[in-house]
Amino acid sequence: MSHADTAIMAIDNPQVAVEHLNLFYGASQALKDMSFGIPQSQVTALIGPSGCGKSTFLRCINRMNDLVEGLRIEGLIAIDGENINDPSLDVIELRRKVGMVFQKWNPFPKSIYENVIYGLRIAGIKERGVLDQAVEQSLKRAALWDEVKDRLHQSAMGLSGGQMQRLCIARAVAVNPEIILMDEPCSALDPRSTSRIEDLIRELRGEYTIIIVTHNMQQAARISDYTAYMYLGELIEYGPTQKLFTVPERKETEDYITGRFG
Amino acid sequence: MMVTKKFWRQGEPYVWATSLALSLILFMTFLLFYVVLANGIMVFWPKKVTLATLTDGGHLLGEIIQDEKNPATGQKRVQFKIGNRDLYGLDFKWVDEASVSNFSLPPDVYVLERQEHGNFYGSLQELRIPGLVLPADKKESLRAALDAILPQRAEVAEIDRQIALLNRQVESNNNKLARLRYHKQEKTPSAAALQEEAKKLKIEFDRLVVLLGSKRAIVSANEAVMVDAGGQEKTITLANIVRCYQPNSMSWLQKCSYYGKRLGELLFAEPRESNTEGGLFPAIFGTIMLILLMSILSFPVGVIAGIYLREYAKDGYLVKMVRIAVNNLAGIPSIVYGIFGLGFFVYGVGGQIDQLFFPEMLPTPTFGTGGILWASLTLGLLTVPVVIVATEEALGAIPPGIREGSQALAATKFQTLTRILLPIASPGILTGFILAMARAAGEVAPLMITGVVKLAPALPLDGSFPYLHLDRKFMHLGFHIYDIGFQSPNVEAAKPMVYVTTLLLILIVLIMTSTAIHLRNKMRERFSVADL
Ligand SMILES: Nc1ncnc2c1ncn2[C@@H]1O[C@H](COP(=O)(O)OP(=O)(O)OP(=O)(O)O)[C@@H](O)[C@H]1O
Ligand SMILES: [Mg+2]
Numbered sequence: 001m002s003h004a005d006t007a008i009m010a011i012d013n014p015q016v017a018v019e020h021l022n023l024f025y026g027a028s029q030a031l032k033d034m035s036f037g038i039p040q041s042q043v044t045a046l047i048g049p050s051g052c053g054k055s056t057f058l059r060c061i062n063r064m065n066d067l068v069e070g071l072r073i074e075g076l077i078a079i080d081g082e083n084i085n086d087p088s089l090d091v092i093e094l095r096r097k098v099g100m101v102f103q104k105w106n107p108f109p110k111s112i113y114e115n116v117i118y119g120l121r122i123a124g125i126k127e128r129g130v131l132d133q134a135v136e137q138s139l140k141r142a143a144l145w146d147e148v149k150d151r152l153h154q155s156a157m158g159l160s161g162g163q164m165q166r167l168c169i170a171r172a173v174a175v176n177p178e179i180i181l182m183d184e185p186c187s188a189l190d191p192r193s194t195s196r197i198e199d200l201i202r203e204l205r206g207e208y209t210i211i212i213v214t215h216n217m218q219q220a221a222r223i224s225d226y227t228a229y230m231y232l233g234e235l236i237e238y239g240p241t242q243k244l245f246t247v248p249e250r251k252e253t254e255d256y257i258t259g260r261f262g
Numbered sequence: 263m264m265v266t267k268k269f270w271r272q273g274e275p276y277v278w279a280t281s282l283a284l285s286l287i288l289f290m291t292f293l294l295f296y297v298v299l300a301n302g303i304m305v306f307w308p309k310k311v312t313l314a315t316l317t318d319g320g321h322l323l324g325e326i327i328q329d330e331k332n333p334a335t336g337q338k339r340v341q342f343k344i345g346n347r348d349l350y351g352l353d354f355k356w357v358d359e360a361s362v363s364n365f366s367l368p369p370d371v372y373v374l375e376r377q378e379h380g381n382f383y384g385s386l387q388e389l390r391i392p393g394l395v396l397p398a399d400k401k402e403s404l405r406a407a408l409d410a411i412l413p414q415r416a417e418v419a420e421i422d423r424q425i426a427l428l429n430r431q432v433e434s435n436n437n438k439l440a441r442l443r444y445h446k447q448e449k450t451p452s453a454a455a456l457q458e459e460a461k462k463l464k465i466e467f468d469r470l471v472v473l474l475g476s477k478r479a480i481v482s483a484n485e486a487v488m489v490d491a492g493g494q495e496k497t498i499t500l501a502n503i504v505r506c507y508q509p510n511s512m513s514w515l516q517k518c519s520y521y522g523k524r525l526g527e528l529l530f531a532e533p534r535e536s537n538t539e540g541g542l543f544p545a546i547f548g549t550i551m552l553i554l555l556m557s558i559l560s561f562p563v564g565v566i567a568g569i570y571l572r573e574y575a576k577d578g579y580l581v582k583m584v585r586i587a588v589n590n591l592a593g594i595p596s597i598v599y600g601i602f603g604l605g606f607f608v609y610g611v612g613g614q615i616d617q618l619f620f621p622e623m624l625p626t627p628t629f630g631t632g633g634i635l636w637a638s639l640t641l642g643l644l645t646v647p648v649v650i651v652a653t654e655e656a657l658g659a660i661p662p663g664i665r666e667g668s669q670a671l672a673a674t675k676f677q678t679l680t681r682i683l684l685p686i687a688s689p690g691i692l693t694g695f696i697l698a699m700a701r702a703a704g705e706v707a708p709l710m711i712t713g714v715v716k717l718a719p720a721l722p723l724d725g726s727f728p729y730l731h732l733d734r735k736f737m738h739l740g741f742h743i744y745d746i747g748f749q750s751p752n753v754e755a756a757k758p759m760v761y762v763t764t765l766l767l768i769l770i771v772l773i774m775t776s777t778a779i780h781l782r783n784k785m786r787e788r789f790s791v792a793d794l
Binding site: 062064093096099102108109123172 | 661663664666667668669670671672673674677681682685686788789790791
């Protein structure tokens with residue numbers, strides 16, 4: 001594409017490299033020739049109108065789309081230079097490296113403690129000390145420790161929505177992934193919980209590569225280092241957040257951003 | 263006009279119809295419970311024995327069962343349970359109230375519950391107890407005499423037990439011999455040893471039979487001479503008396519203790535008098551064991567099949583057909599399952615097992631005849647479809663986010679299933695299973711052709727190797743109800759027992775299902791994802 005050179009910023013040594021990614025749900029194409037790189041240890045926001053394929057793209061990165069029937073992928077996604085769709089790649093290993101937080105919180109009907117260490121148990125870790133430490137560390141990271149430290153062994157179902165979402169973040173952090181995918185993690189939360197989670201993302205930045213989908217322009221501006229704007233399955237513009245929100249390269253981006261602001 | 267329109271629009275009549283339907287169902291349920299409870303609960307409470315002096319000078323002694331208007335004469339008449347079947351030939355008698363000059367409750371009248379011939383109503387005339395000295399007090403003496411011969415009766419029972427044990431040894435010995443003979447090894451030393459053993463057993467057996475005869479003779483020398491209402495004498499050996507009591511002079515406490523004893527007998531003793539008297543222990547045992555065995559056999563199969571259909575099978579034409587078939591299986595009359603069980607399990611599978619493992623016993627079948635294994639498998643067929651559908655639906659009802667959450671944390675499909683999905687689905691699966699279990703527990707028709715019997719010689723679980731005898735026939739409360747209620751020669755006398763058995767069956771089903779429901783509720787509390 002001609003505009004790609006200027007509107008889509010090139011990243012040196014991207015952690016996630018996407019090249020000519022096309023994705024089809026049966027006959028309908030949901031992602032069209034996406035090519036860009038996501039830098040390490042930074043927060044990258046994906047914005048765009050509903051149905052433009054943000055979730056679909058996000059789910060490609062940890063291959064959650066494997067579960068969808070009739071889905072077909074062309075092109076390349078590489079993490080640390082490794083093609084994740086390579087048949088020889090172990091999807092379990094990939095998911096250990098790439099954690100995910102969903103739009104709708106989904107804690108398991110187990111104790112808070114068991115929720116946090118679920119990934120570790122799956123990985124076969126049994127030492128009590130390691131698990132205890134992981135629980136405390138992850139819950140502190142997720143800014144939930146003080147609220148739940150006295151009821152670690154009670155059911156997670158008794159938490160509030162915001163607490164459950166932070167628990168899900170703690171759960172993702174506990175297995176020490178390199179990349180954390182977040183699909184509208186705050187869309188069902190009140191402003192207070194949202195700002196807590198935003199704080200959290202800022203804190204995790206630098207340690208983890210975070211890719212976050214959001215509908216909230218201010219949020220994207222507040223927390224992300226880079227922003228990608230998608231429209232109808234195409235990547236329209238990608239660059240540093242500061243630049244994209246102040247002097248967007250493309251008219252569509254500007255319309256979308258100002259439309260939302262105005 | 264407006265008013266009626268609004269009336270219809272708001273759907274009032276439908277609301278009424280639904281509540282009417284509900285109350286009708288509740289009413290029927292309560293009526294059923296009431297009838298069973300009202301008739302069953304007082305069966306063991308000692309009833310007063312009434313002496314009716316007739317205008318023609320005759321006497322009637324017995325328990326008043328009911329009264330009604332004589333449909334022929336329009337006069338009131340009373341039904342007596344007069345017992346003494348060996349004297350009169352029938353247990354029950356109607357008398358017109360007009361022909362009775364006087365009703366009274368003689369305080370010293372005895373009721374004897376006997377091993378044979380049902381109850382005896384009458385008074386004690388004399389005790390003949392060789393070699394035993396009893397206190398002179400006449401009122402207490404019959405009970406004292408019964409107590410005094412207890413050790414003797416215990417001895418007889420012990421010899422009976424030994425003979426039964428010996429019989430089993432003989433049988434197993436014979437089976438081993440038959441096996442050797444079948445393999446043409448009757449000349450081997452081990453065969454000779456078995457034959458030697460058989461001879462020894464025979465000698466021991468003969469000794470015990472002689473011993474039993476002599477002990478029996480000693481016990482049955484103890485007799486009571488009783489007199490009925492008409493003054494007729496009847497000599498009854500004490501060994502024939504199960505229990506004696508004097509209902510007209512019993513205190514409330516004594517009645518309670520009698521009730522407790524009868525209840526204990528019901529729950530823990532063997533039946534007598536072609537099942538119309540005595541205990542129900544083998545039937546209770548058979549019923550519970552059947553349900554447990556059925557659960558163990560069918561529950562895992564149903565759950566696994568449900569998991570496969572929902573989680574692993576490709577959603578195609580075949581799966582759809584299976585689903586339809588499974589859903590319709592629940593609507594097939596249970597007797598059809600019974601016939602299938604007979605043809606497939608008993609004759610097919612059982613016949614093959616006999617050919618392969620017990621050829622020496624043929625033509626006598628071992629597994630090729632009805633037994634508790636086949637009956638529980640047949641009932642299992644009845645419950646499996648329900649469990650499959652329940653499992654499938656419970657798994658399908660889990661929010662997809664939970665599944666994805668687990669897989670996003672690098673869990674495999676199998677780990678997700680066992681650690682997350684099955685616990686969440688368990689209340690739903692259990693609900694289906696409870697319904698199926700309740701249905702299976704009350705089924706009688708398929709059992710009748712797959713192994714239930716009126717009287718089983720031995721329990722399917724006992725102390726003799728290999729302890730669990732899945733080939734054995736068994737007794738069942740549901741069949742018991744049918745049998746004593748409709749097949750016994752003395753239906754009238756069996757009536758109280760029918761109610762008691764029904765009550766017991768309902769209670770057992772209730773206890774089993776409410777245990778399962780309790781478990782289900784606990785799981786529901788623990789694994790609920792309703793808030794997500
Ligand atoms: N399982 C699926 N099967 C078929 N089409 C799908 C499936 N999932 C998503 N789509 C289609 O793919 C397109 C992109 O969907 P996606 O969920 O990625 O959008 P999104 O950008 O995340 O939207 P939103 O902001 O509303 O979450 C939509 O047109 C959607 O209808
Ligand atoms: Mg989305």
